[in-house]
Amino acid sequence: MLAAQDLYCCPRLPEAGIAQHLQLKGWKLILAAQDGPAQTSPSAGLQGQVGLVWLDEPSSPWLERSLQCLRGLRSPGPIQWVGVLPRQALEQSVWRELVINHLRDHQTHPLSCEALDHMLASAQRRACLLQGGGALTLVDDDLGMIGQSPAMAGLRHQIRKVALVDAPVLISGESGSGKELAAQAIHKQSRRATGAFVAVNCAAIAPALIQSELFGHERGSFTGATSGRAGLIEAAAGGTLFLDEIGDLALELQTNLLRFLQEHTIQKVGSSRTLQVDARVIAASHIDLASAVGTGRFREDLFYRLSVLPLHxxxxxERLSDIPALARHFLRTSLAGLSHTQVEGFSQDALSALLAHPWPGNVRELQNRMRRAVVMADQRLISAADLGLPGPQHDAALALDAARCLAEREAIEVALGRADQNITHAARLLGVSRMTLYRLRQKHGLGDYPIAA
Ligand SMILES: Nc1ncnc2c1ncn2[C@@H]1O[C@H](COP(=O)(O)OP(=O)(O)OP(=O)(O)O)[C@@H](O)[C@H]1O
Ligand SMILES: [Mg+2]
Structure with a gap:
């Protein structure tokens, strides 16, 4: 341990010999007050917070004090609690409950310094991971998008390519699937990264206002226009204009937008002057724009102009293997800053429920369920019920079978992603023959690849 690391102790400090040993090992012992905050101000940072319940005798006042500390201590991040207790304490149900519900590990007296060091180091590693420090980086790369499925690997590849040019991009995808995040990633990867990223939700602006919001207006151009104003397109000059829910744009505005895309010029409301604006357009829609063209709701020429570079x-x-990593990511972000929580992960049942759910609200739904679960959970591990999802409904054998199948599919997807869809390479990574991998792909409905890759 390089710098001294806080170790919250409750209900009392360890005996002198042990305390001295811990200090030599780099722990700064803080007696956690029974009525809330620690007695000294904790040194925050990314080291993760560790607490030690040290008990010599299992009396009721000590139990009360310990519980108050475990529940009420304020710290910069979630604390990983471990405990050292007399053996007879574990014969009492109240202490057993405390251990089960609040501690991630425990030892009984007499214990060796080595065993104590080991337990604290393990808690520290875990606290560090939960707090986002240490070696673990869950955001995969600079695109800020979690997920290693072949679909996500392909998407990242496409994002990097489209970021190199200035042509319009049309992003399609269901609600909550990450369209805006993908648009931001393109912007950040592009030469326009230092310019503005201006997001406009075309569905959220009143039809009467959208013309002047987008294109700006001159003073006196309509009742109430007491001063001239630049529009959002102009605000995106040198950067990127993200037009969300473009399918909701009125036909008249579609014409004006088409002119901007063709000539890179705009006319403010109430002005006859044309203004040159250099803004890249990324549009997104959760409805199928091609069918909107078919029904006359969307201009065909605008559709073709926008969909030079389509991203889906x-x-x-359809990317189940991304769910565990996304869930861990949202668990970590939901826990950040929460001190009154003992949550540190999710149970196997919760994971099975996450994998079985059809996710109509996509990634946003997962994010919201995880936020809710962190608040609702009473235990260290989030359950399916905390996520608002049905628990396991099959018998154990079926569940095991489903888990095996999912694990197999995940391994195949990850290997193919790493091998850039090269069957020979992926088969080598998985330690199976090409023929076996070909068969497994078919079994999991993972596409139809030629045997000779
Ligand atoms: N791959 C990902 N990794 C991390 N976070 C993600 C990922 N995909 C989506 N998110 C998060 O999920 C939420 C929803 O994503 P986003 O707003 O980009 O979706 P959307 O497709 O634009 O949704 P809508 O159609 O409802 O506007 C955001 O908080 C976003 O940061
Ligand atoms: Mg969006």
Missing amino acids: LPPLR
Whole structure:
């Protein structure tokens, strides 16, 4: 341990010999007050917070004090509690409950310094991971998008390519699938990264206002226009204009937008002057724009102009292997800053429920369920019920079978992603023959690849 690391102790500090040993090992012992905050101000940072319940005798006042500390201590992040207790304490149900519900590990007296060091180091590693420090980086790369499924690997590849040019991009995908995140990633990867990213939700602006919101207006151009104003397109000059829900744009505005895309010029409301604006357009829609063209709701010429570079965000149910990593990511972000929580992960049942759910609201739904679960959970591990999902409904054998099948599919997807869809390479990674991998792909409905890759 390089710098001294806080170790919250309750209900009392360890005996002198042990305390001295811990200090030599780099722990700064803080007696956690029974009525809330620690007695000294904790040194925050990314080291993760560790607490030690040290008990010499299992009396009721000590139990009360310990519980108050475990529930009420404020710290910069979630604390990983471990405990050292007399053996007879574990014969009492109240202490057993405390251990089960609040501690991630425990030892009984007499214990060796080595065993104590081991337990604290393990808690520290875990606290560090939960707090986002240490070696673990869950955001995969600079695109800020979680997920290693072939679909996500392909998407990242496409994003990097389209970021190199200035042509319009049309992003399709169900609600909550990550369209805006993908648009931001394109912007950040592009030469326009230092310019503005201006997001406009075409469905959320009143039809009467959208013309002047987008194109700006001159003073006196309509009742109430007491001063001239630049529009959102102009605000995106040198950067990127993200037009969300473009399918909701009125036909008249579609014409004006088409002119901007063709000539890179705009006319403010009430002005006859044309203004040159250099903004890249990325549009998104959760409705199928091609069918909107078919029904006359969307201009065909605008559709073709926008869809020079189409990107599709696959729904979450089609990339199951991304769910565990996304869930861990949202668990970590939901826990950040929460001190009154003992949550540190999710149970196997919760994971099975996450994998079985059809995710109509896609990644946003997963994010919201995880936020809710962190608040609702009473235990260290989030359950399916905390997520608002049905628990396991099959018998154990079926569940095991489903888990095996999912694990197999996940391994295949990850290997193919790493091998850039090269069957020979992926088969080598998985330690199976090409023929076996070909058969497994078919079994899991993972596409139809030629045997000779
Ligand atoms: N791959 C991902 N990794 C991490 N976070 C993600 C990922 N995909 C989506 N999110 C998060 O999920 C939420 C929804 O994503 P986003 O707003 O980009 O979706 P959307 O397709 O634009 O949704 P809508 O159609 O409802 O506007 C956001 O908080 C976003 O940061
Ligand atoms: Mg969006």
